[in-house]
Ligand SMILES: [Zn+2]
C-alpha cells in the first residue's frame with residue numbers, strides 16, 4: 077500500500093519535469109482540470125488517513141500530541157499548518173469516517189464535487205442531530221444526495237447559500253439559537269495606533285447586510301479619476317457615515333446632536349501660523365509633478381489638540397477649522413479663563429443654502445457627490461488672508477475632496493467665464509474636468525486662466541476673485 081504512494085511520488089516528480097512552459101491551449105486547461113480533480117481525490121484519501129490517525133489514538137502520546145490541546149491542534153503542529161486548515165481536514169476526515177454525508181466520498185473520488193464544496197458541506201451540513209438525521213434519510217428532497225446534486229451544479233458561494241437554506245429548513249430552531257449566539261457575540265472595538273485607529277468588529281448576518289448596504293450607499297459611485305481602491309473608499313465611507321449621522325443630528329441626544337462633534341484646541345497664533353504656511357505657495361518643497369509637495373510648517377508652535385490630547389497635523393487643522401464654530405477663550409497667567417467669545421465661521425442657514433444652490437454638488441472636477449456628503453470650504457481661509465464666511469468665498473466639497481484640498485494644498489479659483497471652479501495642484505498643474513458633459517475639456521488644451529506649468533505659482537491673493 078505504501079509502495080503505491082511511493083509510486084505516486086515518482087509520478088508527481090515525472091509530471092513536474094514535463095516541459096510545462098511549452099504546453100499550449102487547450103492542453104493547459106485540460107491538464108489543469110485533471111490535476112485539480114486529482115487533488116480533490118487525494119484530499120479525500122489523506123482525510124481518510126487522518127481519520128485513521130485520530131481513531132488509533134496513539135497521536136496523543138507523542139511529544140507533539142502531549143503538547144496539543146486537541147486533535148486539530150496536533151494536526152496543525154504536525155503539518156506546520158494553520159489551525160483553520162487543520163480544522164477543515166479533520167472535519168472532512170470525521171464526516172467521511174462516520175459517513176455523515178452518504179455519497180460524499182464517492183463524489184470526491186469521481187470528480188463530481190470539489191474539496192471546496194465538500195468543505196462547505198461538512199461545515200454547514202451535519203451540525204445538529206436533526207440535520208444529521210435528514211442527511212441520511214431516504215427523503216430525496218432533503219438528504220445528502222440532494223445536496224450533492226446541488227454541489228455538482230452550483231459554484232461554491234451559491235452552494236453555501238443553498239446549504240444554509242437547507243439547514244434552516246431542516247432545523248430552524250438551531251438557526252434561531254445560532255442567531256442568538258451571534259447576537260451575544262457582536263462586538264466592536266477601536267484600538268488607537270500611533271497613526272490612526274484600527275477597528276475590529278463582528279455583527280449578525282442581518283446587521284452585516286444592513287451595514288454593507290449603508291456603507292456602499294455612502295461610498296457612492298467613484299468618479300472616473302478616483303485613484304482609490306475599493307477598500308480605501310470603504311474605509312473613507314466609514315468616517316463619512318459617522319459624519320452623516322452627526323451632521324444631521326440623526327442620533328441626537330438632549331443637546332440636539334448638532335455641532336460641535338469634535339473639539340480642537342489651539343492657540344490663535346499657532347493656528348494662523350500653520351494656515352499661513354499651508355497657503356504659502358512661494359516655497360513648495362521639491363516633489364514629483366502632480367504629487368503632493370509638502371510645505372514647510374514652521375516649527376516651535378504648539379500643535380492643535382483633540383479633546384483627548386492627540387495632536388493633529390496642520391492640514392487637518394486647517395480643514396477642521398474651515399467649516400467650524402470657533403470659540404475664543406482667553407486664559408490668564410494661572411490658566412484661569414479671562415474671556416470667552418464666539419465667532420461664526422460656520423456656513424449656516426441662507427448662506428449655506430446659497431452655496432449649495434450655486435454648486436449643486438461637490439465642486440471638485442468630475443465629482444458629483446450630493447451636498448449631504450460634504451461641507452463648505454473657505455476658499456481663502458478665515459484664519460489667514462482674511463477669508464470671510466461669505467457665499468463668494470464658500471465652495472461645496474464632499475468630505476473626501478475637502479480633505480484632499482487641504483492635504484494636497486490645492487489652489488482653487490473661480491472661472492467666471494465658465495461659471496465654475498478651477499482646481500490647481502500646488503505646482504500650478506490644473507486638475508482636468510474629464511468626461512463628456514458640458515464641463516469636459518478637449519485633451520491637451522489647458523483650461524483658461526491656468527498658470528503656465530512650472531512657472532511661478534499664483535500668489536495667494538489671486539486664489540479667489542469676488543463674483
Ligand atoms: Zn476647507
Ligand SMILES: [Zn+2]
Nearest residue numbers: 438443474477
Ligand atoms: Zn468630491
